[in-house]
Amino acid sequence: MHLSAIVPATDAPADLERCIEAIRSSEEPPDEVIVVDDAPGPGPAAARNAGAAQAKGDVLVFVDSDVLPHSDAFRRIRGAFRADPELAGVFGSYDDSPEAADVVSGFRNLLHHFVHQHSAGEARTFYTQSSIEDIELGVRLSASGARLRLDPTLQGTHLKRWTLAKMIQTDLYGRAIPWVALLARENAAPTGLNLGWRHRLSAAASIVLVSSLATRRPRQAGVALGALVALNASFYALLLRRRGPAEAAVGVGLHALHHLTGACAVPLGLVAHARDRRT
Numbered sequence: 258m259h260l261s262a263i264v265p266a267t268d269a270p271a272d273l274e275r276c277i278e279a280i281r282s283s284e285e286p287p288d289e290v291i292v293v294d295d296a297p298g299p300g301p302a303a304a305r306n307a308g309a310a311q312a313k314g315d316v317l318v319f320v321d322s323d324v325l326p327h328s329d330a331f332r333r334i335r336g337a338f339r340a341d342p343e344l345a346g347v348f349g350s351y352d353d354s355p356e357a358a359d360v361v362s363g364f365r366n367l368l369h370h371f372v373h374q375h376s377a378g379e380a381r382t383f384y385t386q387s388s389i390e391d392i393e394l395g396v397r398l399s400a401s402g403a404r405l406r407l408d409p410t411l412q413g414t415h416l417k418r419w420t421l422a423k424m425i426q427t428d429l430y431g432r433a434i435p436w437v438a439l440l441a442r443e444n445a446a447p448t449g450l451n452l453g454w455r456h457r458l459s460a461a462a463s464i465v466l467v468s469s470l471a472t473r474r475p476r477q478a479g480v481a482l483g484a485l486v487a488l489n490a491s492f493y494a495l496l497l498r499r500r501g502p503a504e505a506a507v508g509v510g511l512h513a514l515h516h517l518t519g520a521c522a523v524p525l526g527l528v529a530h531a532r533d534r535r536t
Contacts, residue, residue: 258315258316258335258338258339259288259289259313259314259315259316260287260288260289260314260315260316260318260331260334260335261287261288261289261290261291261308261312261313261314261316261317261318262280262287262289262290262291262318262320262331263291263293263305263308263309263312263317263318263319263320264276264277264280264290264291264292264293264308264320264321264322265293265296265301265304265305265308265319265321265322266292266293266294266304266322267293267294267295267296267299267300267301267303267304269294270322270323272322272323272325272416273292273322275325275416276320276321276322276323276324276325277290277292279325279326279328279413280320280326280331282328283326283327283328283329283330283331283332284328284329284331284332285331285332285335286331287314287318287331288313288314289312289313289314291308291311291312293305293307293308295307301321305319316334316335316338318331318334320413323415323416323417324351324413324414324415324416325413325414325416326412326413327352327411327412327413327414330349330411330412330413333349333408333410333411334347334411337406337408337411341404341406343404344404344405344406345398345403345404345405346398346403346404346405346406347405347406347407347408347411348405348406348407348408348411349373349407349408349409349410349411349412349413350369350370350372350373350374350407350409350411350412351366351369351370351373351412351413351414351415352370352412352413352414352415353367353370353495353499354414354499355367355414355415355416356414356416357416357417357418357419359418359419360500360504360507360508360511361419361420361421361424361511362417362418362419363496363499363500363504364496364500364504364507364508364511364512365417365419365424365511366415366417366419367492367495367496367499367500368492368512368515369415370495371491371492371495373407373409374409375491376407376409376453424511424515425514425518428515428518428519428522429518429521429522429525433518433519433521433522433526434522434525434526434529435526435529436522436526437522437523437525437526437527437529437530438526438527438529438530438533440526441526441527441530442530442533455488455489456516456519458484458488459485459488459489459512459516460516460517460519460520462481462482462484462485462488462513462516463481463485463512463513463514463516463517463520464516464517464520465477465478465480465481465484466478466481466482466485466513467513467517469481482509485509485512485513486509489512492512493505493508493509493512496508
């Protein structure tokens, strides 16, 4: 089995050398590493496509330039395809040791880790932080009958640093709005990853919490906060264990904001879908 690792690097990433070193020093490393620093179009999707066009491998492994794959990552990828020749794609998660020390980065990277650690098995799409091109690819593959698998033991360390403004911008415009529009276009209602019942109830609790605080209803706000904590107790326990009590407390507020952003994206995404249909 010939593996080609493709690293999009069109924005002069600061951690590129660390990423490449982690790939090359891994167990059963890929047979070739393709770094794309010039692509015929904007964004990581164009860079990934350009790398795929050059690749000679049987399996293409896309690694973001701000991720350090664990030493066993490529061995696990080879093992997944050897064990299941019908498998079309496999993906993993960030680990629970993000390097960035600030509160927002710790919360955001651990949230990704937590969601993927609790969603193992058959999947209908890929998932990342930056945009939805791989979500759209996963939807098309799944619709064609291809099988995708989430392996939570396939991990890497995420080096990205998040600001609050960047988190909101990415959640709303880079992910949620186009994702809602995509679901409307495909007439789909997936329940995996961060679209499960727990996440939907958490979004409802976050809405009630904020509206209750705005209308000065402390008892109702307390109930909503209790519901949010109860629904996500295991995630907040992870924050407490890895980041301490202060960051865990702030993480509850950041999590509510994350869910509110997703809720706001629903009408905006439907408007975007309607606009796309007209054009």
